Amino acid sequence: MKSLILLLIAMSAAGTFPFIIYIALSTIFDNYISARFRYRCLKYCLLLYLVPFPLLKYFIYHRYFSTPKPLNGNVVISLTGKIVQTSTGFYLNSVGSLQKIFIGLWICSLSIIIFYKAINFSRFHRKISQNVLSDPEIIKIVEMLSQEMQLQHKVTVYENSLASSPFTYGTFHPSIVLTSLSDKNNLPLxxxxxxxxxxxxxxxxxxxxxxxxxxxCYNPFVYFFFREVIEVQELACDENVMKYLSREEQRCYGYLLIMTAAKERSEVKSRITLMFSKNNRIFLKRRVKRIGIFVKPKIALNVSIIIFMISISC
Structure with missing residues (x-):
């Protein structure tokens, strides 16, 4: 139990320290760092939060850099709370009943949350997927843009009467939902x-x-991390879209974001979907300000940030 807690804390620290550096430097050099680069930095933090690199580091050290020392005399080796390998497999040695209860509750809580989210998503998908788009003109636009953007996935398009911003969801079978707020004149955007x-x-x-x-969930910084991922995803998406648009189309794009957010009612949970726009005034203002602004990559600055983040995470 103690080893598990220490591993989680180490993983949390490994992700949090570079995230704090990212927040500080991206605030100071806001006008010189593109959203796409910010997104890459957040993916690095995401990797550190999820992969037990402290444990891997321990195994690598003892496998390649540590020299076993012979034991002399009668030496007592404590295996309490250790992972022990025997001829029948692996087991966690000498774990008390209270520790087993805590581990069981933690695993059960995560399982319940994941199961609840899966059920919610399944119901959400069944509700949305009732009306597959049949308009041949819109289907043609989707196919043409998919080819232009060299998209490998087959995309399904649905239409729905929700008074929400158009949105996307799905990983292996991605879907686009055009809602009642989808401006027919600006559908390509x-x-x-x-x-x-x-x-x-x-x-x-x-x-x-x-x-x-x-x-x-015990780390307060992960809540800021989650919000930052959501916002930077939208900013990076806007940046990538701007590459294909003329100056006039960029103005239409910004106007479309504002008008869609103004009409939107919160009928779809933003954690499930990727919304085209949302009525968060502060973030919307930030998005619109960055439209049409090309941030030229500062190679020296980006490399310095990467080196700093990797060093602090180590």
Missing amino acids: IIRHELQHIKSHDFLFRQLAFLVLMLH
């Missing part, structure tokens, strides 16, 4: 945005960020 989310696998990274939230 909306669809291009949603296809970019699919191309960047944003839904998968959103779910992994939520898994971080569950595993490290």
Whole structure:
């Protein structure tokens, strides 16, 4: 139990320290760091939160850099709380009843949350997937843009009367939902945005960020991390979309974000989907300000940030 807690704390620290560095430097050099680079930094933190690198480091050290010392005389070796390998397999030695209860409760809690989320998503999908889009013109737009963006996934498009922003969901079978707020005159802009989310696998990274939230719920920084992932995903998506648009189309895109957010009612949980726009005024203002602004990569700055984050995580 103690070893498990220490491992979780070490994983949490390994992800949190570079995240704090990321927040500090991205605030100081806000105008010189692109959203796409920020997204890569957050993916690195995500990896540290989820993969037990402290445990791997321990095994690598003892496998390649540690020299076993022979035992002299009668030496007592304590195996309490250790993972022991025998001829019949592995087991956790001398774990008390109270420790077993805590481990069981922790595993059960995570399992219940994951099961609840899976059931919710299944119900959500059944509700949404009742109306597959049949408009040949819109289907043609989706196929044309998918080909232009070299998208490998087959995308399903649904239509729904929800008074919410158009959105995307799904990892292996991605889907776009055009709601009642989908502006018919600007559908290519909306669809291009949603296809970019699919191309960047944003839904998968959103779910992994939520898994971080569950595993490290005791760490207050992971709540800021989760929110930052959601916001940077949208900013990075906007940046990628801007590459395909003219100056006039960029103005239409910003206007479309504002008008969609103004009409939206919260009928869809944002944690399940990737919304085209949402009525968060502060973040919306931040998105619109960055539209049409090309952030030229500062190689020296980006490399310095990467080295700093890797060093502090080690």
